[in-house]
Amino acid sequence: MTNALESDVEDLWERRESGLAASDVTHDDRATLDDFLDALESGEVRAAEKESDGGEWTANEWVKRGILLNFSLRESRQRSYGDVDYNDVLPLRDTGDLARRGTRNTPDGTVIRRGAYLGSDAIMMSPSFVNVGAYVGDGTLVDSCDTVGSCAQVGDDVKLGANTLLGGVLEPVESAPVIIEDDVSLGAGCRVTSGFVVGEGSVVGENTLLTPRIPVYDLVEEEVVYGHLPSNRRAFTRYVESSVADHDLFGDGGAYKPAVVATDVEDETLEATQREGALRE
Known part of the structure; x- marks a missing residue:
């Protein structure tokens, strides 16, 4: 077919x-x-x-x-979702197949657009939204106030913390969308955009922004990468000095830009001071 x-x-x-x-x-x-x-x-x-x-x-x-x-x-035509009228070209997804696969979407605000896939034993907490073309794997949690953008691909046994945004990427058609591989945990408030790939088994700290324009300082392989977080990493945001720091407008305060630091997911002993030192090196 x-x-x-x-x-x-x-x-x-x-x-x-x-x-x-x-x-x-x-x-x-x-x-x-x-x-x-x-x-x-x-x-x-x-x-x-x-x-x-x-x-x-x-x-x-x-x-x-x-x-x-x-x-x-x-x-586009007028449609209804509960007591709310809205206008769109697509209806919402029929959820009649979810119960027999053990998938739950809690009431009062879990919106699944037509053309979205939800795997078995998945959970959608309200309010949350999964857009057309998105794929949410088996055993994955989409927490409150989460958005899974059009075409975003989310693997099995993933945890999307509350208020997380996955941006998708629908156009251009040749560009891969946001990818979250299996067994990933994204902390509350994370943002993943512009086709960024989060590797299998990684743990990302809350409020981390992952986008191809922000460097990932991988302390495991001792390299700087863009557009992806390698597998089995523990990642968090830090700030590094910007190239415009010496501009007169900044005075003596300096200017900083966000960066992502990645360590081994099993290494929980690295102290904050050691992380900062390694990053500066």
Whole structure:
């Protein structure tokens, strides 16, 4: 089915590029759009996958095109969520399949958009939001006030602390979205954006910002990396001197920019002073 669905989506994409509008969509076109969303919800297709050799994550461009088609080839209309009326091109996801897989979404504010996947034994606490194209793995906790952005890929047995934001990345279609691999714990208030990859088994301290523009000082391999946190790291935010620190506007106070420090996830004995010294070195 996947190959046929991919072909149908690519054909619809070419027609849209040639001028197909929402008002011109046929019954068969709508069936393709619906079948595509069903495949996302079942986990049959995903917006990104890891290479078979365990290498990098790559985007499935046709899947991201399918999501964009569901935005551009549907007309917005009024819908209802409890006592709230809203306007959107997509309804919310039917959650009737969650109970038989042991997945819970608590009442009063757990919003799952059509085209999102939730694994078995997962938990969504209210209020929280999972967007179209997102994948939330088995046994994962999406805590209160969390957002899982469009196409974000979250592995198994992950803990997303309260008030955590995963930014997703829908466009450009060739760019991999935010990735949170298996057995990761993100502390409350974390932000992960712009296709950043958090490696398997890592523990990230609260209020940490992970984005490709912020360097990760990996004290395990003694290198600075961008765009990903290696597997099995304990990460937290520190501030390092900025290149503009000598500007007259800053006077004697200096200027600092955020950085992420990563240590071995098993090493809980490294004192704060040692961390700071290692970072400066």
